Amino acid sequence: LVLSAVLSLPVNAALQGVFGGGETPKPLKTGTTIAGVVFKDGVVLGADTRATSSEVVADKMCAKIHYIAPNIYCCGAGTAADTERTTDLLSSNLSIFSLNSGRNPRVVMAVNILQDMLYRYHGQIGANLILGGVDCTGNHLYKLGPYGSVDKMPYLAMGSGDLAALGILEDGFKPDMELEKAKQLVQVAIHAGIMSDLASGNNIDICVITREGVDYIRPYQESEFKDNRKMRYKYRPGTTPVLTEKVIPLKLEVVKETVQWMDTA
């Protein structure tokens, strides 16, 4: 849980010995662009799919929109492990609550639980989250910082590409938009983040949450710059030419034979 803090502390001498004086690997960060928009019938969340470990793209198809409840999804930026585990923990707790009380959880409840937890850890959990969902009280979008601060706004962007995305959102957002316009706005915002930020890239995921249900479109838009990998490296027989062949039969004699019946009923 505290991997991000542990690896950045110089006190961790044990790890430094392992890499022979070289740099210890940096924790996996989702240098990210995530965004969310409240529209007429619900909430649209969007995210890029690149996860970086320093200058290397560690995961080209990372899923940054996490499931919390049937009506609540959460985009996570910051340290990948922290966002992943925190949202998993929240999801489990909310399932237990649902089973106990027989009710669907409200977005504000998820926010309060997260805020309590993040504040308790005083910023050691590097999770920047955009939580969006639809419940009986309406369509809600919240942003949570690693120190435990909460902001409720109709449109949000977070991550390293948030300045670019926010520019698009500030310009294009209108209250009570239609679904297609909202999806397009979020897509353009994430695209701006991908274009302007080195740590964001690859594909765009979109998640639409409405009263009727959830539409998790992954990927919503694929990057034009895809590499042509075969992904299967099986070679057909005969690829390597056979020069000589020598067969030596081994003489085997049966020493002992036992038969054991298995009861497979």
Added chain:
Amino acid sequence: MFRDKMAATATMMPNIGQNISLKGGLVPDWTNQEVSTGTTIMAVEYDGGVVIGADSRTTTGAYIANRVTDKLTPIHDRIFCCRSGSAADTQAIADVVTYQLGFHSIELDEPPLVETAANLFKASCYRYREELTAGILVAGWDRRKGGQVYCVPIGGMLVRQPGGGGGLSREQCLELTAAGMRCCCTLCLWPWRETAPAAAEEPFFFFFFFYKINFIEEK
């Protein structure tokens, strides 16, 4: 001159010295910084209640994280707190005090006193003074003493600061708060200028700077 008249004003200059630098992780500095409400908040007492005001900007370093923050938080029906300092700390303290005050009010079966709320804030802010960065104004109305404003700055001091020179009417309080907001908003925006901004530029500042004013009174 305004500074003398302003009642219980807490101003914190935004931390503009930070640069956005990339440290080896392709992630800018301010994504790891704590969110701070570098803030202007104000509260003035009058005969039948109080007027409170606050700006709406939250910053992380040089980046504005939220330009429509609501820093005037209700603690009870007729008691508000104006939050300044760390966003996370003040939100957490406000939640704790809201719970404690609500519990206390149900036990007593009557609306709580503003002084009680102020003491609850002081208790939390003083006990955890090493870990917290929170400057809070507690303002409200109760039947015993009418409108009251208490100041709980960083460190956990508690002092009642009515301000306004006493004897202000409702409209005068509103004017004072609005003027104070405008004055402090323009000052905060350009803290390093020696001269006041020219009149022609003022409307420009208005456009980018929002503030909110609330009344708390008997009815």
